[in-house]
Amino acid sequence: MAAAEDKKMFLVIESGNVAQPFRWSAGTYGSKFLTEIRDNKKFWGIKCPKCGKVYVPIRSVCGPCYAEMTELVPVSDEGNLITFSVVSFGFVDPSTGKQKPVPYGYAVIKLDGADSYLIHYIDETDPEKLKAGMRVRAVFEEDGKRTGSMMDIKHFELI
Amino acid sequence: MGAKRAGIVGVGMTVQRSTRRDVSGVELINEAVRAALDDSGMTRKDIDAIVIGNMDHFEGINYVDTWSVDGSGALGKPIMKMTTGGTTGSTVAMGAYYHVASGMFDRVLAIGWEKNSESDTTGAIITAFDPFWDRPTFGGAVAGLALEATQYMAETGATEEDAAYVAVRDRKNAINNPFAHLRMESNIEAIMSTPYLAWPVKLGDMCPRTDGACAVVFASEDIAGDFPNVPAWVHGVADRHLWGYTSDPYVNQHVKGGTWFPAMERATRELYDKVGITDPLEQFDVAELYLPYSFAGLRYMESLGFCERAGGPALVRSGDTDMGGKCPVNPSGGVLSSNAIGATGLLRVAEVALQVQGRAGDRQVPGAKLGLATGFGGCYWSDELVIGKEKPEKARG
Ligand SMILES: [Zn+2]
Numbered sequence: 289m290a291a292a293e294d295k296k297m298f299l300v301i302e303s304g305n306v307a308q309p310f311r312w313s314a315g316t317y318g319s320k321f322l323t324e325i326r327d328n329k330k331f332w333g334i335k336c337p338k339c340g341k342v343y344v345p346i347r348s349v350c351g352p353c354y355a356e357m358t359e360l361v362p363v364s365d366e367g368n369l370i371t372f373s374v375v376s377f378g379f380v381d382p383s384t385g386k387q388k389p390v391p392y393g394y395a396v397i398k399l400d401g402a403d404s405y406l407i408h409y410i411d412e413t414d415p416e417k418l419k420a421g422m423r424v425r426a427v428f429e430e431d432g433k434r435t436g437s438m439m440d441i442k443h444f445e446l447i
Numbered sequence: 448m449g450a451k452r453a454g455i456v457g458v459g460m461t462v463q464r465s466t467r468r469d470v471s472g473v474e475l476i477n478e479a480v481r482a483a484l485d486d487s488g489m490t491r492k493d494i495d496a497i498v499i500g501n502m503d504h505f506e507g508i509n510y511v512d513t514w515s516v517d518g519s520g521a522l523g524k525p526i527m528k529m530t531t532g533g534t535t536g537s538t539v540a541m542g543a544y545y546h547v548a549s550g551m552f553d554r555v556l557a558i559g560w561e562k563n564s565e566s567d568t569t570g571a572i573i574t575a576f577d578p579f580w581d582r583p584t585f586g587g588a589v590a591g592l593a594l595e596a597t598q599y600m601a602e603t604g605a606t607e608e609d610a611a612y613v614a615v616r617d618r619k620n621a622i623n624n625p626f627a628h629l630r631m632e633s634n635i636e637a638i639m640s641t642p643y644l645a646w647p648v649k650l651g652d653m654c655p656r657t658d659g660a661c662a663v664v665f666a667s668e669d670i671a672g673d674f675p676n677v678p679a680w681v682h683g684v685a686d687r688h689l690w691g692y693t694s695d696p697y698v699n700q701h702v703k704g705g706t707w708f709p710a711m712e713r714a715t716r717e718l719y720d721k722v723g724i725t726d727p728l729e730q731f732d733v734a735e736l737y738l739p740y741s742f743a744g745l746r747y748m749e750s751l752g753f754c755e756r757a758g759g760p761a762l763v764r765s766g767d768t769d770m771g772g773k774c775p776v777n778p779s780g781g782v783l784s785s786n787a788i789g790a791t792g793l794l795r796v797a798e799v800a801l802q803v804q805g806r807a808g809d810r811q812v813p814g815a816k817l818g819l820a821t822g823f824g825g826c827y828w829s830d831e832l833v834i835g836k837e838k839p840e841k842a843r844g
């Protein structure tokens with residue numbers, strides 16, 4: 289059946305721009321991590337007592353060891369680019385209801401002192417200029433504008 | 448009560464289309480279930496239990512199991528919802544298999560479905576991930592898979608043209624499948640000329656968004672002779688769901704570090720050991736693999752043991768995975784041709800069942816006896832099932 293005819297015959301209802309707000313808990317260590325970014329522009333990781341791995345994003349259980357983690361360790365705001373993409377297709381960000389500004393560089397980053405990786409923006413949209421292993425550094429939102437979220441880091445930049 | 452062997456005795460699938468406005472979700476489910484019941488010579492009354500799955504956030508309906516009872520036929524019967532992201536359809540198949548293999552149920556219906564047209568797929572996928580660490584910068588499946596493709600090319604020297612070969616192969620196969628969504632003759636140049644969605648992944652490299660459903664009936668060995676079709680036997684299953692955050696998988700995904708795709712490699716090792724597979728390219732007659740984008744058709748072949756590390760491009764270009772090759776991959780057209788996400792993993796299982804039963808029509812691999820079906824999802828998770836014409840010597844988890 290032709291698409292136009294199909295649309296005339298079969299009805300749909302639109303939800304409209306509905307909002308269903310949530311309030312998520314960051315937990316003890318997640319709160320510490322985000323507070324330190326907000327107030328001091330400092331990264332912290334958490335260390336497994338069994339395998340010694342340092343996790344960023346922070347969490348309270350090392351999955352493979354199934355061990356509780358409590359020891360916070362400082363982690364650098366610089367690190368290495370592991371892999372990346374340049375996102376160029378348009379989509380609505382469900383967290384904001386707004387069109388995501390594209391293109392944007394999207395990267396997996398290993399901060400110095402961490403064993404797990406972080407995912408964030410990279411301030412470069414030419415894939416030819418990006419390569420695994422490149423050194424990167426966090427660029428923070430300016431003072432007074434940081435709210436305690438991962439977006440307090442504006443993006444990472446190539447050093 | 449010992450473990451029972453289980454076979455697939457009925458398959459039902461809807462046509463896969465970008466938008467099925469002519470049916471509601473419940474009606475779409477019903478279309479697949481009726482087809483599966485007809486195919487197995489049963490009525491709703493004969494079914495002992497139902498396992499159903501989709502990704503709730505695509506339609507925004509959170510009690511799909513109860514909402515759909517009229518259409519699914521679950522009214523008054525034991526029903527279980529299983530939802531594991533992209534692997535949902537294969538997880539539903541494994542759940543139905545476990546029900547029968549437990550010896551507690553004789554006839555169990557597995558249902559996977561999705562109406563991806565009812566919401567924005569990327570937005571919905573983002574809500575499956577962590578609101579603190581992942582969502583602020585995540586660009587859904589396209590962006591996540593692009594990170595993998597970049598890493599794969601950097602570490603192996605594979606090219607975008609190598610990946611395009613996979614998209615051409617699968618969509619060409621789909622021409623033989625009247626149920627498939629994208630059925631087209633294409634070529635590498637055409638794929639290469641499509642726009643980048645998230646470098647290095649182009650529009651032509653990605654699966655479509657699809658509306659569709661699939662239903663499969665699993666039956667116990669005690670009654671498997673009572674149906675019009677010879678059963679397609681489950682020889683073994685394995686799965687791994689290793690990671691939670693989108694950035695976690697990359698820690699271990701390195702050619703040089705020795706581990707490539709840990710979830711898939713660990714599930715594969717367990718499954719092949721159980722079933723006795725040492726050379727998948729020679730031993731499997733057919734494979735229906737959840738390849739959500741073209742690069743997966745290179746890299747996942749390596750993790751599934753069809754070739755060595757970095758051997759994906761040479762393998763697919765050799766023609767061994769084409770129709771008429773040693774082990775045709777995705778005779779149905781696969782996920783690159785149709786991706787109604789909750790149905791997709793179950794369709795892989797259904798397609799392998801039809802192949803080993805000799806009922807796959809124009810897409811039949813002649814004489815297929817043993818096949819592999821996989822599901823892929825989320826943070827590099829893997830479900831895997833071996834399905835065969837011969838009855839296995841025992842039931843295997
Ligand atoms: Zn540990």
